[in-house]
Structure formats: structure tokens, C-alpha cells
Amino acid sequence: xxxxxxxxxxxxxxxxxxxxxxxxxxxxxxxxxxxxxxxxxxxxxxxxxxxxxxxxxxxxxxxxxxxxxxxxxxxxxxxxxxxxxxxxxxxxxxxxxxxxxxxxxxxxxxxxxxxxxxxxxxxxxxxxxxxxxxxxxxxxxxxxxxxxxxxxxxxxxxxxxxxxxxxxxxxxxxxxxxxxxxxxxxxxxxxxxxxxxxxxxxxxxxxxxxxxxxxxxxxxxxxxxxxxxxxxxxxxxxxxxxxxxxxxxxxxxxxxxxxxxxxxxxxxxxxxxxxxxxxxxxxxxxxx
Amino acid sequence: xxxxxxxxxxxxxxxxxxxxxxxxxxxxxxxxxxxxxxxxxxxxxxxxxxxxxxxxxxxxxxxxxxxxxxxxxxxxxxxxxxxxxxxxxxxxxxxxxxxxxxxxxxxxxxxxxxxxxxxxxxxxxxxxxxxxxxxxxxxxxxxxxxxxxxxxxxxxxxxxxxxxxxxxxxxxxxxxxxxxxxxxxxxxxxxxxxxxxxxxxxxxxxxxxxxxxxxxxxxxxxxxxxxxxxxxxxxxxxxx
Numbered sequence: 001x002x003x004x005x006x007x008x009x010x011x012x013x014x015x016x017x018x019x020x021x022x023x024x025x026x027x028x029x030x031x032x033x034x035x036x037x038x039x040x041x042x043x044x045x046x047x048x049x050x051x052x053x054x055x056x057x058x059x060x061x062x063x064x065x066x067x068x069x070x071x072x073x074x075x076x077x078x079x080x081x082x083x084x085x086x087x088x089x090x091x092x093x094x095x096x097x098x099x100x101x102x103x104x105x106x107x108x109x110x111x112x113x114x115x116x117x118x119x120x121x122x123x124x125x126x127x128x129x130x131x132x133x134x135x136x137x138x139x140x141x142x143x144x145x146x147x148x149x150x151x152x153x154x155x156x157x158x159x160x161x162x163x164x165x166x167x168x169x170x171x172x173x174x175x176x177x178x179x180x181x182x183x184x185x186x187x188x189x190x191x192x193x194x195x196x197x198x199x200x201x202x203x204x205x206x207x208x209x210x211x212x213x214x215x216x217x218x219x220x221x222x223x224x225x226x227x228x229x230x231x232x233x234x235x236x237x238x239x240x241x242x243x244x245x246x247x248x249x250x251x252x253x254x255x256x257x258x259x260x261x262x263x264x265x266x267x268x269x270x271x272x273x274x275x276x277x278x279x280x281x282x283x284x285x286x287x288x
Numbered sequence: 289x290x291x292x293x294x295x296x297x298x299x300x301x302x303x304x305x306x307x308x309x310x311x312x313x314x315x316x317x318x319x320x321x322x323x324x325x326x327x328x329x330x331x332x333x334x335x336x337x338x339x340x341x342x343x344x345x346x347x348x349x350x351x352x353x354x355x356x357x358x359x360x361x362x363x364x365x366x367x368x369x370x371x372x373x374x375x376x377x378x379x380x381x382x383x384x385x386x387x388x389x390x391x392x393x394x395x396x397x398x399x400x401x402x403x404x405x406x407x408x409x410x411x412x413x414x415x416x417x418x419x420x421x422x423x424x425x426x427x428x429x430x431x432x433x434x435x436x437x438x439x440x441x442x443x444x445x446x447x448x449x450x451x452x453x454x455x456x457x458x459x460x461x462x463x464x465x466x467x468x469x470x471x472x473x474x475x476x477x478x479x480x481x482x483x484x485x486x487x488x489x490x491x492x493x494x495x496x497x498x499x500x501x502x503x504x505x506x507x508x509x510x511x512x513x514x515x516x517x518x519x520x521x522x523x524x525x526x527x528x
Contacts, residue, residue, distance in 0.1 A: 164382075164386060168379050168390050171382065174373060175379065176390070177341065178361055179390045179393045179442070182362045
């Protein structure tokens with residue numbers, strides 16, 4: 001039991017970070033970023049290259065993942081999404097654009113890093129074994145780092161000027177404009193920040209599960225599930241969704257083990273029932 | 289008195305339909321000017337043109353001697369134009385405090401912001417009681433007070449108010465009207481007020497313009513317009 005909860009918390013922290021980035025971009029721009037999973041994969045490969053290949057410290061590698069993705073995200077907003085949003089008022093246009101970027105990233109990752117599953121050396125050795133919990137120390141460390149980043153993100157959104165500006169933009173675009181918030185600037189910062197979070201998680205998880213070019217799509221789908229559970233565009237919803245999915249996965253893998261690989265089948269079925277009862281998710285806004 | 293706003297010969301179109309045709313008006317320093325007229329007459333379009341939310345097709349807008357048409361909303365806030373939009377547009381999930389601080393987004397003088405916050409909370413004591421509450425959970429009247437306070441946090445010299453009495457309980461309309469008068473008098477803010485409640489607007493303003501289908505039909509001192517027969521029948525519903 002303790003084991004299941006510990007696994008769930010560890011997974012949930014990672015998932016929540018992925019969902020936070022996705023929900024931030026959605027809340028600011030009304031864009032469903034289908035390329036979010038690919039951003040995660042890119043972050044993983046950058047940590048693989050910097051830590052695994054070049055041998056620089058792990059922390060440096062994760063920061064490099066985050067910063068590279070932030071830059072890529074900023075460029076994506078500035079040159080792709082902003083252009084399309086200015087010219088087209090149809091939501092399908094940005095959805096198509098996001099899907100296309102996802103395929104593009106998949107191809108680029110495959111070209112640069114190949115199709116092999118890549119791992120990196122363990123960041124810390126040893127296993128925690130007490131209170132009925134068996135958890136390798138590297139998982140604990142990665143879980144704590146993810147928790148620290150989540151906390152940092154919340155504080156940033158709550159107490160800094162750019163954070164307030166982005167919350168204002170997400171809640172009422174026109175009013176934010178009237179307060180003097182430069183829409184273009186803060187939308188770009190938001191997109192970069194969302195991408196950076198994906199890069200961080202990719203880097204963190206590369207040390208645990210390794211990384212391969214094919215998992216971008218599945219990660220995107222998981223991220224969408226999380227924000228469906230929590231409610232799209234809401235920070236607390238993304239965190240809740242991440243931890244709920246992490247916990248369900250952890251419970252499912254334990255309880256349903258004897259039936260084979262059915263955890264996600266059950267989760268999807270449960271999600272369908274849940275959404276038919278609460279279509280806006282746990283904390284979703286009724287209008288979006 | 290010096291002109292703070294000169295809105296000259298402005299045409300404004302939504303797609304191909306015109307909303308304003310050759311509209312000219314002025315606001316002098318220290319004045320409260322009302323824009324009255326039916327739904328769709330173009331009152332709100334004038335405010336949107338001033339704040340840069342809508343681009344004008346022709347004409348010129350001058351504020352404080354400078355030409356401002358084409359400037360971004362952010363730039364205009366910095367220059368001292370604040371707008372309270374129709375339908376309030378509070379940030380629903382932010383506290384009253386954060387909403388008010390958003391009003392001072394373009395300012396960086398900490399002491400000045402604290403003074404403005406103090407002034408707003410003194411003027412609207414109700415906001416003090418609701419200080420840490422999410423703005424979306426307040427009543428319409430309270431939200432209206434808050435967005436007026438939020439606009440004042442920018443320390444504006446020209447305050448644009450779009451339908452401040454809309455969706456507000458009748459009892460509170462009086463309060464809001466009184467605070468507009470007080471703000472205009474005490475804070476040395478010129479006010480351009482758009483209102484469907486024409487009677488209220490004419491009572492609290494110095495001058496007024498009456499709009500009909502995108503053009504100015506009448507203008508003059510508000511006290512005179514209140515007695516004008518055409519205004520009475522068209523905008524005040526006959527009985528006064």
C-alpha cells in the first residue's frame with residue numbers, strides 16, 4: 001500500500017509538470033499543443049547528450065534541457081503560432097499547426113538521435129528500503145526536484161509580475177490588454193515557459209526510464225488526459241490531474257497486474273465515464 | 289481649459305459595416321463628458337478607438353497634444369488613459385487585491401502604487417472587506433466598483449467608463465454615480481462616460497454628446513440637454 005502511494009506520488013509529480021506546461025499554453029492561447037510530448041522527448045535527449053555523452057553534471061544537463069526548450073518554444077510561438085492566429089480565426093488551424101510541429105519534431109529527433117532507446121548513468125546509487133517502501137534514491141531525488149519545480153512555478157505565477165500578467169491574460173484577454181499587458185510578449189513568455197517545463201521533465205525522467213524517439217505521442221496523450229481530468233487552462237487542475245493519473249497508474253499496475261497490461265484500458269474507460277458526468281473536469285471553467 | 293482629448297473626424301468600420309462616421313468630440317481637462325444613445329449607436333466604438341483596441345479608418349485622435357491613433361493599448365495606459373470596459377471584465381479567479389494590482393501593471397513606483405491602493409480602498413470601503421476574495425464571486429455592483437478602482441490604479445488622467453450602471457442593482461447605481469463625480473472632482477481625472485442610463489449620465493456630466501447610428505446627433509451642456517425636448521423623447525423615455 002505504502003509502496004503504491006510512493007510510486008504514485010513520484011509519477012504524479014512528473015506528470016503534473018507535463019500537464020502544467022500544456023495547460024499554461026492552452027490557457028494563454030487556446031492552443032492545444034500536440035507537440036508537447038515531443039518537447040518532452042527533446043528535453044530527454046538533450047540531457048542524454050549533455051550528461052550521458054559529454055559527462056557534464058546532471059543538474060547542468062536538466063537546466064540545458066529546460067533552456068533549450070524554452071528557446072524553441074519561444075520561436076514556435078513567435079514565428080508559427082502567432083502568424084497563424086493572426087491570419088486565421090479558426091481553431092482548427094492552430095490544431096493542425098500543432099500536430100504538424102509534432103510530426104516535424106518526431107522526424108528531427110529520429111534524424112539526430114536515432115531510434116534506439118537511450119539511457120544515462122544513474123545519478124545516485126542505492127535504494128531506500130524502509131516503512132514498507134522500496135524506492136531507488138534516484139527516483140526520490142527526481143521526484144523531489146519535480147516537486148521543487150512545481151512549487152517554483154506556482155510561486156512565479158502567483159507573486160511575480162510576469163506571472164500575474166499571464167494569469168490575467170488567461171482569465172480575460174481584453175481586460176489584461178486594457179491594464180497595459182503586452183499580449184504578444186507575455187504569450188511568447190508563456191509558450192516558452194510551458195515548453196521549458198516539458199524540457200525539465202524530459203531531462204529528469206531520462207535518468208529513470210531512459211528516452212526514445214517514439215514516446216512523444218503517448219506522452220502528449222497522457223498530458224491531455226491530465227488536463228481533461230483537472231480542467232483545461234487551470235493551474236490547480238493540471239496539478240490535480242497529474243497526481244490523479246500518476247496515482248491511478250500506480251494503483252492499476254499493482255492491482256491489475258494479474259490481468260495483463262490493462263491499466264490504461266481501465267483508466268480510459270473511467271475517464272469516459274468521468275467526463276460524461278463532469279465535462280469540464282474537476283476545476284475547469286464552464287466557458288473554456 | 290485645455291483639451292485633454294480631441295477626437296476628430298473619425299471613421300471606424302467593423303469589417304465592411306461602419307460603426308462611426310465622421311465623429312468629432314472633445315474632452316477638456318477636468319471635465320466629465322457623457323456619450324448617450326441607443327444600443328449600437330457607436331458609443332462603445334468611440335472608447336475602443338481611443339484605447340487602441342480598434343483601429344480607426346480615417347480621422348485623428350489626439351491626447352494631451354499628441355497623436356495617439358495607432359498606438360497600442362499598453363502604450364496608452366502608460367500615457368494615462370484607463371478604461372473600464374462594458375461588462376466589467378474582472379479577472380474572476382484573482383483576488384480583489386491582485387485585480388487592483390493588475391491595474392497598476394504599467395507602473396513601477398512602489399510608494400505611488402501603495403498610495404493609489406490606499407485611495408481606492410478608502411473610496412470603495414466594500415473592496416476592503418472583500419480584499420482576499422476571488423473577484424468572480426462578488427456581486428455585480430461590487431465588481432463594478434472594483435473595476436473602477438482597478439482603472440484608477442493606473443493613475444490615469446483620462447478615465448473612460450463603458451456602461452458602469454449595466455447589470456448593477458438600482459440601489460448601487462446611485463453609489464457608482466456619486467463615486468464618478470467624486471473621482472472626477474478629487475483625483476483630477478477627466479472622465480468620458482458611455483451610458484445607456486441617459487438620465488444618470490446627464491446628471492453627473494458637464495457636457496454630453498448624443499449619438500445616433502454612428503454620428504453625433506446632438507451635443508451641449510448636460511443641464512441643457514436634460515431639458516431638451518428631443519433628448520427627452522429620444523433618450524429619456526418621455527417622462528422626466
